[in-house]
Amino acid sequence: MSDRLCHPESPGENPLLLFERWYSEAQAAGTGHADAFALATADGQGRPAVRIVLYKGLEGGKLRLVTNLESRKARDLAENPRAALVFFWPTLMRQVRMEGRVETAPAAESDAYFATRDRASQLGAWASDQSRPLASRAELEAALDAARQRFEGRPVERPPHWGMLHFVPDQVELWLAGPHRLHDRFLYRRVADGWSSERLAP
């Protein structure tokens, strides 16, 4: 991608289109797990936590991810919907940072995505009380067996505690490595009629 394409002197440029282009380029470049990003949340007291999750595509300006809706991240987000994320694609030496809020996707969207998962993953979603203490691996295997028996001979329905989240960015920074650590940084902020943009010092 050329510098011109993400230059802030193109007013109103939608950084999510640039992000999508970078994402395709990262996949094409063979960057392992181009879809993995770090998602940072903070609870009601402002205590931060961060973990890797997988990007499931962009829909109407929102980044999609799937998770357990009773996990620590989901509990943090219920108290404080503000979140931040970062992708790093080492093969291209590019970074994308975003800040925004997270919403629970409509149930129909979670259902549709869950239906595309392989049966083993669907059963795993029933078996795991994500982020809760577990006495042993055996306890997890037993929960998986129970889920297998429960759904034997019929489709696995989506557990109510599993679903899709939408990350709605209001700030996006595209970062690309430059020579002698003189990197390029372009910060976009959502404004009433689109996006504002500016170049930041590296």
Ligand SMILES: Cc1cc2nc3c(=O)[nH]c(=O)nc-3n(C[C@H](O)[C@H](O)[C@H](O)COP(=O)(O)O)c2cc1C
């Ligand atoms: C490569 C990778 C991909 C992951 N993808 C997801 C994911 O898409 N959704 C998810 O809930 N957890 C995913 N995890 C696990 C999370 O990092 C984390 O352990 C889990 O979501 C519990 O986090 P929490 O206790 O903060 O809610 C992934 C971990 C790795 C290393």
